[in-house]
Amino acid sequence: MKAFEYVGASSADQAVKALSSGAVVMSGGTDLINRMKDYVTSPARVVNLSDAKDLAGISGDAASGVTILAGTRLADVLASDIIKKAFPALWQTTSEVGTPQIRNMASVGGNLMQHPRCWYYRSGFGLVPKSADGKHMLREGDNRYAAIFMTDGDALYAHPSSLAIPLIALGARATLVGPDGERTIALADLYKVPTSNEDSPFAAKAGEILKSISIPAAAGKNGSYEARHKQAHDWPLVLASVNLTMSGDTVSDATVVVYGVAPVPWRSKAAEEAIKGKAVTIESAKAAGAAAAQGAKPLSMNGYKVALLKTVVARALCVTVGNRYWEA
């Protein structure tokens, strides 16, 4: 890695003050350090947030909502009974991230702000990788892990944060702090689609850091289902989280968010519409899964993700009513 200046921040304020042009923040470091070693990211200054006491912790409860400070370790999310009981979609997804070692280091904010795993990006070709003769490398090359939605655009990678999926489904909001103070936005709005290699995949302004995530009061049912290759340490291939408002046994409102299918966390309105007004059964869940696949335009190698998308949406819905039909 290239030499860099190091600042250890003991508070969010200190961190914001230490941020200058060319600086990046580091929380658990499980993504940033690898990018630095591979010369994918070569910051002039690294501001370490891991000792900032005001950036770690979980507060609130199921009835009033929960705030998770950005520096909270994934292991601490898993240790929270409130999250386990009220937000199983988040708890389950968190439990499937990385390894115990990674979950002990990695933070919620770091997971949400990690950079894409796209192997062209990690090889140094950027988020919109183009060859010297102008070919889009991900479109023409090995795109087995890439997006199947928004593929008419130039950003074809799959968004990397699995925690963003249940959090967006649960209606989470993100609070950012910067030189001009704090602002709170929908977590979904933290992400954008870059159009060039110079562009950022985040909507955070220069000098802003992610401070906290707030999840509104739990209402109804939520759940997640992840399809992956390995049982041990692996990334999801496709993952769905759902949050349902119930009226008796009938779904009156639904949010369905999917990982692995677009360069941003993918909200499937079609799946939401399909399940609304219905009880969650294997049949209605599969119909919602099929609806989720409407409009998918896979690339040359990732058509299999359409099948996975249908399955994970159906299974995430079934999970909310305790129907694990695939384990029968």
Next chain:
Amino acid sequence: MAANSWPEKTRIINTRYPRLDGLAKASGRAKYPSDEKPEGTLFGVVLYSPHAHVKIKSLDSSAAEKLPGVKAIEVIAGPGKTLRYHGDDIAIVVAETEEQARDGARAIKIDYEFLPHAATESQAMAENAPQIVNGGNVRKGRAQTTGKPDDALKAADAVVEGTYFAPVITHVCLEPHGLTARWDDKNHITAWASTQSVMATANELAESNELPVSNVTVLTEVMGGGFGSKFGADIWGTTAARISKKVGGRPVKIFLDRAQEHLAGGNRPSVLAKVKIAGTKDGKITSLVAETFGTGGVARGAQFPLPYVYSIANFKREHSDVFVNGGNARAMRAPGHPQGCLVMESALDDLAAKLGVDPLAMRRANLAPNDFRTPIYLNEMEIGAELIGWKANYKPRGSQTGVVRRGMGVALHQWGGGGANDKQVSCTIFPDGTIELKSATQDIGTAIRTVLAMIAAEVFGLKPTDIKSNIGNSTFPPGQSSGGSTTTPSMSPPCYNACLDARDELFKKIAPGLPGNPAASDLSLADGQLLVKGQPAMSFKEACRKIGMNPISVIGKSSQGLASNGVAGVQFVDLSVDTETGAVKLHKIVAVQDSGLIIDKLTWESQVFGGVIGGLNYGLFEERVVDPVSGRMLNPDMELYQLAGASDIPEIICHAYEPDDQKKRGVIGIGEPPTIGTAAAIGNAVANAIGVRVPHFPMTPMNILNALAKEGKA
């Protein structure tokens, strides 16, 4: 006198004994060659090609030379040279620290002329493909034909046409390739190398540095895996030694990083087989016609055995090596056999399914009638079927309808595993009772150090921990390179003979001085005691004191009857496939394996575990993914290059097939055979579960869902 058989009854040999350096390895105290950092060590980094196929127009290292800490730069490929794969060597930079060396390597300025690349098999085989080597990318071998395969195809009850593919995989040695070399004075080199052959590495260092080989000492106390890829010093090692001389003898340490380990440290060639297989209702294979391909990089080396294991009267086979812009193949645990096994066993299974013949019956029907392995296979299949629960759980292919379907698969394999007969072990008995063994072999992981100590302990009536078992030094008596499962069968016979001769010399020397003037033949050793006519007379240590000042030292050589060659082996797999996610869950793997007389049953089992785990990685996870656009490897890491973690590994039953007639064959190597059949058995179990052949290894969700979709079953 050299022995021609192992003792009938043994106390230590053929028991489970923990490896002598096990605690040191498990606790981190063992010093691997890459841990060695002799005083004054400089660090070397290899600058390698970021491109698949380029010519170097110019190379300027002047800025790099001026960087702090940089001590030397050796250019391997200068202007005018062509680099033929991502990872091809360009230069080596040596500096005071590893970081400075990396900065130095990045500061070398190179102008490239881009040449068209053919980095994947399909690119290289395409019409109008750029010819990346003189003579063409596709080198067709001579067709082999036996019998009348085409006529037999026509006459058969069923014919299956199949295409089977498995990608290039890499060795992923946990300890990368490399060594630290030091010029001790102007005539001597010492090197700490991670190698499968201390002797070959010493020879290479001596030759490249123009020294007599007796002036070079290569040390490999322990090592972190080679799997066939670490037989020499490599250009990195010879350059490290040359630079050490240039900088006044300071040690120079060069070990590859993980990416380069994948790119340039060797790999197992891919296999693509287009097969027609035919048979009759009684389960007999009557014809096999195969066109096969594989790539070993910018070189040959992708050949593999086919037909495999089974006796087929009519066959025709044409094999082509495909040259691609990729790192070159090196021997990898049972070179060629896993590929041959998965093609043969997949095709056989597909034919059995089409004929409606039970897969076990099909295999029994096609074993060679007069082969010594046939009765072994038959017995091993019976044992394995019992252990996996075949009768209770096997269902014919395609008979299940659930979302998650259980599948069982089987595969047979074979290997040689015989030893060399020209290796030596020295055995020295010191007057203080110390027994030291020495040989210039090394422990690639099979526990040869422990095996030799167990043999000595057997002969001297001691415990293996009482023996100083010294290996991993090229100046010791000539020992075996660790490849082809040959180390234990090569080294056990000379060790046994050395110990017997040393013991007999001890008896001869001390008998005359003992009370009652016993004959040497009246003496024996047991439980740390010297026995005279069967009665304990004194401790072994006291007995050794009587030899006087000079130790007894003998060199043992090999002799007939102590080792043999040729093993069979059968593996069974029980798994489930989720047909909606393509996820495979392994439940159990059974490996039934013969290997003659097993010296250490515990470390034998460890080899079988390791072989099976390597095999399940081949079956489920591993793939060198190469980008057709840039020609670069896209996953040179241990994240997207997938390998099993603990929760991916099922219960594994290692069953040693060792009836008395096997033990009488003597020692046979075990490293290779247990890794051969696993992937094939996994592929067959997946096909059994889902009713569809997944033609493309590894068995990933992508490949499984694609196969289901193709058959309209997804």
